[in-house]
Amino acid sequence: GAVVSQHPSWVICKSGTSVKIECRSLDFQATTxxxxxxxxxxxxxxxATSNEGxxxxxxxxxxxxxxxxxxxxxxxxxxxxxxxxxxxSSFYICSALPSLAGARSEQYFGxxxxxxxx
Amino acid sequence: xxxxxQTQPGMFVQEKEAVTLDCTYDxxxxxxxxxxxxxxxxxxxxxxxxxxxxDQQNATEGRYSLNFQKARKSANxxxxxxxxxxxxxxxxxxxxxxxxxxxxxxxxxTRLFVKA
Numbered sequence: 001g002a003v004v005s006q007h008p009s010w011v012i013c014k015s016g017t018s019v020k021i022e023c024r025s026l027d028f029q030a031t032t033x034x035x036x037x038x039x040x041x042x043x044x045x046x047x048a049t050s051n052e053g054x055x056x057x058x059x060x061x062x063x064x065x066x067x068x069x070x071x072x073x074x075x076x077x078x079x080x081x082x083x084x085x086x087x088x089s090s091f092y093i094c095s096a097l098p099s100l101a102g103a104r105s106e107q108y109f110g111x112x113x114x115x116x117x118x
Numbered sequence: 119x120x121x122x123x124q125t126q127p128g129m130f131v132q133e134k135e136a137v138t139l140d141c142t143y144d145x146x147x148x149x150x151x152x153x154x155x156x157x158x159x160x161x162x163x164x165x166x167x168x169x170x171x172x173d174q175q176n177a178t179e180g181r182y183s184l185n186f187q188k189a190r191k192s193a194n195x196x197x198x199x200x201x202x203x204x205x206x207x208x209x210x211x212x213x214x215x216x217x218x219x220x221x222x223x224x225x226x227x228t229r230l231f232v233k234a
Contacts, residue, residue, distance in 0.1 A: 032220060043209060044163075044224045091161060097220060106153075107213075107222060109163035 002028045004096050006110035013084055013117055021079045021113045023094030029074035030096035034107070035067075038091040050077045074099065084117045091115075121145075122212050124225035131200045132233050138185070139195040139228045141210030149215035152193040153222065154184065157207040166208075169193055197230075205232045 003026040013019050023033060031052050036044040048058045048069050056069035066088075068080040077096075081088055094110045121144040131137035143152065150171045156164040169177045169184045177184045185194040197204055207229050213222040 034221060036224075043226045046221055046223055049221050093161075093163065095163075095222070105151075106165055106168065109155075112161045114161075 002026075002096075002098065002108045004094065004108045004110040006092075006094055006113050008113060009111060010114040011116070013115070015085055015117055016083055018080055018082045019084055019115060021081075021092055021094075021115075023077045023079070023096070023110050025075045025096040025098075025108070028096070028108075029099045030077075031074060031099040032097040033071060033077040034095040034097070035069060035077075035079050036093045036095065038093060038112075040091075044093060047079075081115065084115070086117045089115055089117045122210055122223055122225035124210055124228050126228045127226070128229045128231065130231045130233060131197075133202060134199055136196060136198045137200055137230065139197070139208050139210075139230065141193045141195065141225060143191050143193060143210075143212050145191075145212065145214055147214040151213045152184070152186070153211040153213070154182070154193075154195045155209045155211060155224075156204075157209060157227075159206070163209075167195065200232045202232050202234060205230055 005024045007022045033050045035047045038044045046059050047062045048056045050056045050069045050071040052071045058064045071077040091112050091114050093112045095107045097107045123142045152169045154166040167177050167179045167182045167184050169186045176186050181198045183196045207227045209227045210225040211222050
């Protein structure tokens with residue numbers, strides 16, 4: 001099956017620093033990738049939709065200047081948490097939708113990145 | 119706007135018995151897909167089953183079946199012959215078509231506990 005990787009799998013950073021998380025589709029091209037955040041024992045909350053070559057679409061309430069998303073190629077999207085604070089500590093999951101996919105298509109999830117801000 | 123509701127925060131089932139996890143949804147898009155995912159404690163999202171809005175028959179995948187009642191806007195997951203390894207968090211999700219930008223939103227989830 002299709003594989004999506006995320007790097008790093010976990011990261012600890014100090015408050016005020018920035019952290020970049022990479023999401024790669026390893027064996028397929030993905031025009032669209034999604035970034036989710038999941039707090040402990042809660043559901044996945046969609047943060048933004050990332051489209052290759054264009055600006056990301058952020059969900060209401062998500063600060064676009066704080067969570068910078070870049071989708072520079074059909075296999076790579078990055079999420080940068082700028083000036084991280086302890087409340088940004090969470091599990092970040094990316095998901096990739098194969099190009100030419102539709103409502104019926106399965107999307108593939110990365111294994112997630114656990115961010116802890118101290 | 120699309121909406122997914124899972125009203126069962128936790129469910130218990132005896133090993134080898136069947137269990138139904140509830141999911142209701144709301145959308146104005148006639149074209150949509152409904153998904154169920156399993157998330158064990160490791161955090162990975164495991165795809166279980168898919169139902170399309172135009173599918174006439176209920177989807178089945180091994181021990182998983184989806185009880186799709188379109189008029190009621192419900193898409194309940196049925197797990198037959200529960201196993202200890204089925205203990206996990208289960209999420210119902212929906213993706214709309216073009217009008218929804220293909221984004222998928224998730225319900226609050228149901229934690230399933232399988233008892234030996």
